[in-house]
Amino acid sequence: MLNFSYKCTECGREYPISPDLMVCPSCEANQKANEPLRGTLEMAIEGHLPDGWDALDLLPVSREYYPDIPVGNTPLWAPARLRQLTGYNNLFLKDDTCEPTFSYKDRASFLVAAFCRQHGIHEVAVASTGNAAASMAGVGASAGLSITIFVPKNAPKAKLVQCLQYGSRLIPVDGIYDDAFDLSLKYTRKTKALSRNTAYNPLTIEGKKTAAIEIFRQLGKAPDYVFIPTGDGVILAGIYKGFHDLMQFGLIDKIPIMVAVQSSGSPNLCKAFEKGNFASPVPSKTVADSISVDVPRCGYLALKNLREYGGMCICVPDEGILRAQLELSYNTGLFCEPAAASAYGGFLEGKEKFEIGKNACIVLMITGSGLKDIDAASKILPELPKPIKSLDDLVL
Numbered sequence: 001m002l003n004f005s006y007k008c009t010e011c012g013r014e015y016p017i018s019p020d021l022m023v024c025p026s027c028e029a030n031q032k033a034n035e036p037l038r039g040t041l042e043m044a045i046e047g048h049l050p051d052g053w054d055a056l057d058l059l060p061v062s063r064e065y066y067p068d069i070p071v072g073n074t075p076l077w078a079p080a081r082l083r084q085l086t087g088y089n090n091l092f093l094k095d096d097t098c099e100p101t102f103s104y105k106d107r108a109s110f111l112v113a114a115f116c117r118q119h120g121i122h123e124v125a126v127a128s129t130g131n132a133a134a135s136m137a138g139v140g141a142s143a144g145l146s147i148t149i150f151v152p153k154n155a156p157k158a159k160l161v162q163c164l165q166y167g168s169r170l171i172p173v174d175g176i177y178d179d180a181f182d183l184s185l186k187y188t189r190k191t192k193a194l195s196r197n198t199a200y201n202p203l204t205i206e207g208k209k210t211a212a213i214e215i216f217r218q219l220g221k222a223p224d225y226v227f228i229p230t231g232d233g234v235i236l237a238g239i240y241k242g243f244h245d246l247m248q249f250g251l252i253d254k255i256p257i258m259v260a261v262q263s264s265g266s267p268n269l270c271k272a273f274e275k276g277n278f279a280s281p282v283p284s285k286t287v288a289d290s291i292s293v294d295v296p297r298c299g300y301l302a303l304k305n306l307r308e309y310g311g312m313c314i315c316v317p318d319e320g321i322l323r324a325q326l327e328l329s330y331n332t333g334l335f336c337e338p339a340a341a342s343a344y345g346g347f348l349e350g351k352e353k354f355e356i357g358k359n360a361c362i363v364l365m366i367t368g369s370g371l372k373d374i375d376a377a378s379k380i381l382p383e384l385p386k387p388i389k390s391l392d393d394l395v396l
């Protein structure tokens, strides 16, 4: 049996897990406007892994509380044509377009939903660029929870339709994601709803670690490199946490080199990694909406992990992201959204820049489906062909 508690990633204070505790109260006092969250909490684990363990055993809510929707256990596959094209024979795709709501966010929503059922909480509120909202709405529907969603009004339509389809209360915000984030926090402070805001609710980091554990079990070892599309840095933090847990239990002896990939149009973490601190945020503008954030909420933890474990950052311009999206589709049949394609775009740029050996074992995190944003993909596709009446209309 394992015991779980919260530990502050800044001051190291420990706290019992409680629905009311989101960030370290002591470090939160130092929070300034326009900077990443202070006092991000991570899960500390004590005890021994049970025999025949799986990823759920490493999460702080016991099995009976999870909803029945099948989250996680996504394929890790070897794309033969992409390996041939790039010359990297140990390249793998971790395909989270296969999640029930078609994005990686389901991993966090799954744990949050189980936590709510354990604690008798009936409503969850979330601010999101789109995927976390759609995910909480879908996973929440399977768990029988009420979901309230704050999204920037210009989020891709498919993600908004998903929220309505799953029966959540959709509140578009006249502003950007950061405005939606602030409004949703005001809402959860006024109501009994639990916040699923990414980075703010520590369960979002913990839930997102499961992919690392799956990768380890699928490969039978830790990979050398993992390329991670990065906005707020919570997927990055979660994957670090997963490998960290595996190391704590003596299952691996090194943490893979993580490469955080951002869009050049939303480069705030990359910039801070170079400069050493977060300067005032540059407004984001990128086709990769899911990694478009002005203030990376998990930024301090991201910098700490990247420094401690020799991680790296790379930025890819929007044209590179769209080209990577198309190349991935042409050569693998996997159609992912632009944010997810940045993992491949980052690999294409990073393999030379970081002098990655041809035999290195590399995993690209493919975090969301392309059908969520067909307008983005259409930007570099030819126009849809004109309808025909007879084969005479075709050049054969």
Ligand SMILES: *Cc1c(COP(=O)(O)O)cnc(C)c1O
Pocket: 103, 104, 105, 131, 132, 198, 229, 230, 231, 232, 233, 234, 235, 236, 290, 291, 337, 339, 340, 367, 368, 369
């Ligand atoms: C949210 C998201 C990301 C980035 O995750 P962060 O935790 O914000 O860094 C990447 N890709 C997709 C598809 C996402 O939905």
